[in-house]
Amino acid sequence: MRPVDAAGKMEPILVALDQILAARRRIAPYLEPTPLQASRTFSRMTGWQVWLKPENLQRTGSFKARGALNAVLRLAEGEGETGGPQAPSRRRGVITASSGNHGQAVAFAAASAGLPATVVVPEQASPAKVAAMEGYGARVVRHGRFPDERKAHARRLAREEGLHYIDSTDDPDVIAGQGTVAVEVLEDLPDVAALVVPVGGGGLISGVAAAVKGMRPGVRVIGVEPVGSAAMHASLQAGRPVTLDQVDSVADGLWCRRPGDLCFAHVRRFVDDIVRVDEAEILAAMALLAERAKLVVEPSGAVSLAAGLARRLPGVAAGRPVAFVLTGGNVALDRYAAWLAEPQRVWSPEG
Ligand SMILES: *Cc1c(COP(=O)(O)O)cnc(C)c1O
Numbered sequence: 001m002r003p004v005d006a007a008g009k010m011e012p013i014l015v016a017l018d019q020i021l022a023a024r025r026r027i028a029p030y031l032e033p034t035p036l037q038a039s040r041t042f043s044r045m046t047g048w049q050v051w052l053k054p055e056n057l058q059r060t061g062s063f064k065a066r067g068a069l070n071a072v073l074r075l076a077e078g079e080g081e082t083g084g085p086q087a088p089s090r091r092r093g094v095i096t097a098s099s100g101n102h103g104q105a106v107a108f109a110a111a112s113a114g115l116p117a118t119v120v121v122p123e124q125a126s127p128a129k130v131a132a133m134e135g136y137g138a139r140v141v142r143h144g145r146f147p148d149e150r151k152a153h154a155r156r157l158a159r160e161e162g163l164h165y166i167d168s169t170d171d172p173d174v175i176a177g178q179g180t181v182a183v184e185v186l187e188d189l190p191d192v193a194a195l196v197v198p199v200g201g202g203g204l205i206s207g208v209a210a211a212v213k214g215m216r217p218g219v220r221v222i223g224v225e226p227v228g229s230a231a232m233h234a235s236l237q238a239g240r241p242v243t244l245d246q247v248d249s250v251a252d253g254l255w256c257r258r259p260g261d262l263c264f265a266h267v268r269r270f271v272d273d274i275v276r277v278d279e280a281e282i283l284a285a286m287a288l289l290a291e292r293a294k295l296v297v298e299p300s301g302a303v304s305l306a307a308g309l310a311r312r313l314p315g316v317a318a319g320r321p322v323a324f325v326l327t328g329g330n331v332a333l334d335r336y337a338a339w340l341a342e343p344q345r346v347w348s349p350e351g
Helices: 017-027 039-046 062-075 086-090 099-114 127-135 147-161 172-178 180-188 203-215 231-238 260-271 280-291 297-310 334-339
Strands: 038-039 051-055 094-097 117-121 139-141 196-198 218-228 273-277 321-325
Touching: 017 172, 017 180, 017 203, 038 039, 038 280, 039 051, 039 099, 039 280, 039 297, 051 203, 051 297, 062 099, 062 172, 062 180, 062 203, 062 334, 094 099, 094 203, 099 117, 099 127, 099 147, 117 127, 117 147, 117 172, 127 297, 139 180, 172 180, 172 203, 172 334, 180 203, 180 321, 196 203, 196 297, 203 260, 218 231, 231 260, 231 273, 273 280, 273 297, 280 334, 297 321
Parallel strands: 051 321, 094 117, 117 139, 196 218, 196 321, 218 273
Antiparallel strands: 038 051
């Protein structure tokens, strides 16, 4: 019997290490591992041995290609749903709701597997993002202004048209795929002391933490949220997923009003700490990554390094190797240029 929580609800089944290792084998023909890069400047500035895991260099520009590809390939193999290879959604394709990197990742993954994809985007979605999804052959449906409306619409279309819905975070196949980031880090850097991970809905940190605690339980996993969208931090404090009234941050990939039950269960079980960074810290880290590491990283992807530069990594001894996951690099160039032109003097690289 699975444990039952205080509200009498069944605790979800957590993703196991062998699912993450299987995901790694499944996606390997399509995605190359990203290179782990040492940074002398950031090591000097933080006091830790800083290693950067640049998922901004990943196909589609973010780590989300991993989870989406694992979910789509499992479906294509006939494993992602009951009914086997002849089940209708295997032929009819997949659907998701996303204004950003997950939509692009599902479009890419479906194209790779030869399945049709539909992405529900906001009515005001940027033409560049829509063009990227359509470039992979996806059907793009504009609907509503709020994420909840879009998800509901995607689920409705899934039922009406017999499509397989892929959530951006609360899906075991997606979580297993995102966990492959950690497998690569642990292989490349066996003495790593901690992994530092941006947190939005929590799919990435769920997979990373499940992999780390399965392979090397002594390694710390620290999540980072913007102060203006810290639903996971609030939920951990409350002991259950809570809903924020509003969210706001330059790190728009991390907007999340309420973590899903599956991600929350992983975080509560496996994650050592969730810390928060403010807007100036995020933009300063993003600019330093451009200047010092020559990496174009979107604000959501820079929150991990921001926490390191703020020396906000509880329980990690000075001098130890720490891996910072830089989650993505999809940012409109005009906004990026404007942020870089307005320097945030939070930390000086000259020390
Ligand atoms: C989706 C995303 C995140 C957050 O990932 P979750 O799985 O939602 O926690 C962080 N950074 C970037 C660039 C993303 O696209």
